[in-house]
Amino acid sequence: MASRTKARVVRLSRSRAKTPTRPRVRDLVEHGxxxxxxxxxxxxxxxxxxxxxxxxxxxxxxxxxxxxxxxxxxxxxxxxxxxxxxxxxxxxxxxxxxxxxxxxxxxxxxxxxxxxxxxxxxxxxxxxxxxxxxxxxxxxxxxxxxxxxxxxxxxxxxxxxxxxxxxxxxxxxxxxxxxxxxxxxxxxxxxxxxxxxxDREEYALFHPGGKLGRGLMKVHELMRGAESNPVVREDQPLSAAVAVMTETPGRPGATAVVDAAGKLVGIFTDGDLRRLVEHGETDFARPVSSAMGRNPRTVRPDALVGDAARVLRQARIDQVPVVDAEGRPVGLLDVQDLLAAKIL
The missing domain is CATH 3.40.50.10490 (Glucose-6-phosphate isomerase like protein; domain 1)
Known part of the structure; x- marks a missing residue:
């Protein structure tokens, strides 16, 4: 019996001896x-x-x-x-x-x-x-x-x-x-x-499917333009601004506000509307100019989408008007469009 026990101990010792030592993390990192x-x-x-x-x-x-x-x-x-x-x-x-x-x-x-x-x-x-x-x-x-x-x-x-x-x-x-x-x-x-x-435009042409290429798209390729671009005059009532935001295709959460010459003077957003309601200011007959945000940030149609995305992030806004060289709003870039294009 003692002999068998001794033999079993010997076998176990040999088995343990064959088990490789687990390398230390430091040794693995050093070899790498x-x-x-x-x-x-x-x-x-x-x-x-x-x-x-x-x-x-x-x-x-x-x-x-x-x-x-x-x-x-x-x-x-x-x-x-x-x-x-x-x-x-x-x-x-x-x-x-x-x-x-x-x-x-x-x-x-x-x-x-x-x-x-x-x-x-x-x-x-x-x-x-x-x-x-x-x-x-x-x-x-x-x-x-x-x-x-x-x-x-x-x-x-x-x-x-x-x-x-x-x-x-x-x-x-x-x-x-x-x-x-x-x-x-x-x-x-x-x-x-x-x-x-x-140049960067040609690089974007060869990379339309990746994030790098999408970031090199131009704003005019992604913005909401023509009938999808909401615009009201500054002398129109707030009700007209709300109607434009509601009826414009895609239901944008903002509208550009222009003067008599068609140049951008402000922006009115869903956030502005909520704040008016929260403060009980429900006179929607007053001009939109009394409630709009003035001097809004803007981007140009030929700007890179990646640069426009940085404008939205830094300003913590959801929409930015796209203006031409004369300051007329030709489109609206919405954060939802950037998310859909996987820019953000």
Whole structure:
């Protein structure tokens, strides 16, 4: 019996010995920092030269598209680089090198610039494409370790990233090298962007679905205009202002107040109406000018919606009149419209 008990104790001790020790939070954070530091060092060590400038010139002069390709982890980086180029005004597409060898080479034309990413420069799927790309006539830019590997020798231009030590504990998984590839791709895209006309309006055109793009919309695209723009004259009675606010399509919670020349002199809102009723001031025959808010904040039709949203937030108001160069109200921007467009 004692022998069996002793054997059981031994088995339990061995079992406990095999249980891995739970890493300390401090150790986990410290290791994470070493990875970030390793990738930062790798990016900082990159030295751009005349080849980088030439690649940018090729893209600026490109009559076709910038085709970006890569296999494995660099392939994901290539997709991001292509997306960044496209979203900032440079026509671009990503082509998977394996799929390219099975027909997708037809996406590439002689006026294109091909950017091929491979740290080793020995990626078989990319090397297989080089003869065909040469026949097509597209220019090939290799972003790779050095200038003597197979990809570099087959390219028209080489951006050498140097011998990058991976942040992986095994020194195998692409980590620091992919960070460098991405940084160079971003450097190319942003240098191209800085070298050609491309403003916030064009950026918004390519980003209609995202919050960034919506914030770059112009006020005239979102405001309530024409018959949806409530307006009363300052000499009209309060009852007319209430009627306009009620009968205007969309039932806005405010109306612009104008003088005889049609220029904005004030605004009357639902809040003004509630305060009148709370104080027993129910003489709706008096002119709206006696109860309107004077010197209201305004925005212009060509202002950015994002800027107009800041006006509403800072002033803590729900509506703002939109006026033209002569000070005439041409629309009304309501906070509900901003919420519906997911600007706020």
């Amino acid at each position: 920092r070493t990875v970030v530091a390793a990738e930062a060092r790798a990016i900082a060590a990159v030295r751009l030269d005349e080849s980088f400038a030439e690649a940018v010139r090729w893209i600026l002069d490109c009559k076709g598209r910038v085709v970006v390709t890569g296999m494995g982890k660099p392939g994901f980086v290539a997709q991001k680089i292509s997306a960044t180029l496209a979203s900032t005004g440079t026509p671009s597409l990503y082509v998977h090198p394996a799929e390219a060898a099975h027909g997708d080479l037809g996406r590439i034309a002689k006026d294109d610039v091909v950017i091929a990413l491979s740290n080793s420069g020995e990626t078989e799927e990319i090397l297989r494409l080089l003869p065909a790309l040469k026949k097509i006539g597209a220019r090939i830019v290799a972003v790779t370790r050095d200038r003597v590997n197979p990809l570099a020798r087959g390219a028209d231009l080489v951006l050498a990233i140097g011998n990058v030590e991976e942040a992986c504990p095994l020194k195998l998984a692409p980590t620091a090298s992919t960070a460098v590839l991405l940084a160079i791709g971003d450097a190319i895209a942003m240098t191209v962007l800085a070298s050609r006309p491309f």
